[in-house]
Amino acid sequence: MEVLDTIFEVIDMRSFSNLWFWIALAVMWSSTSHWVLGIPHDMIQRxxxxxxxxMEDVEDLARINTGRILSIVDQGALILTALGCFWLTVLAGLGFWYDVEFAQALFLLSFPMSLVVWLSIRASRRINAGENRDAALCRRLTIHRRWTQGIGMVAIFVTAMYGSWQNLSVSILH
Structure with a gap:
């Protein structure tokens, strides 16, 4: 039992002081901003x-991925929206009303990603409506990537500030 106590003293298992949380946050936003609607950014640049x-490859990938996104949304938008709002509300309530740090961390990961999902649906509809060729497609994908990066920067900043505040307030109390 002393070994486990020592391990838990050395490795803090709280969310915001855990290195794995910050690695997951960085990887999530890095991959989200690189894969724009499932298309790698380097492929769009090329x-x-x-x-x-x-360009044909990008157009094909855009057609396939936007078709998949829109078919999922068109078939189950109401259920997906209700489930998403339910889980975000549960995480926000547990995290910020009942002060569960793990729920706070999950909310700070999930809420900005829900905005990116909404933007992805919106971009998919625009691509499907006619911005699906040549420069117009590349422009739409680049705009979507910039919005995603903006949301990611704000989310990382807010999460870092809130996590630092949590870590400081916990260390002051102990």
Whole structure:
């Protein structure tokens, strides 16, 4: 039992002081901003530069991925929205009303991603409505990426400030 006590003293198991939480946050936002609607950003840049086969590949991926997103949304938008709002409300209530740090951490990961999902649906509808070729497609994907990066920067900043405040207030109390 002393070994476990020592491990838990050395490795703090709270969310905001755990290194794995911060690694997960960085990986989540890095991959989210790199894979725009399931299309890697380097592929979009190459298509913009070279055109030809690279542009056809981006157009094909955009058609496939936006079709998948829109079919999921069109078939179950009400249920998905209700479940998403329910879980965000549960996490917010547990986290900020009942002061459960794990729920706070999950909320700070989930809420900004719900905004990115909404933006992805919106971008998919615009691409499906006609912005699905050449420069217009690349422009739409770049705009979507910039919005995603903006949300990510704000989310990382807010999470870092809140996590630091949590860590300081816990260390002052102990």
């Amino acid at each position: 298509a913009r530069r070279e055109g030809g086969q690279a």
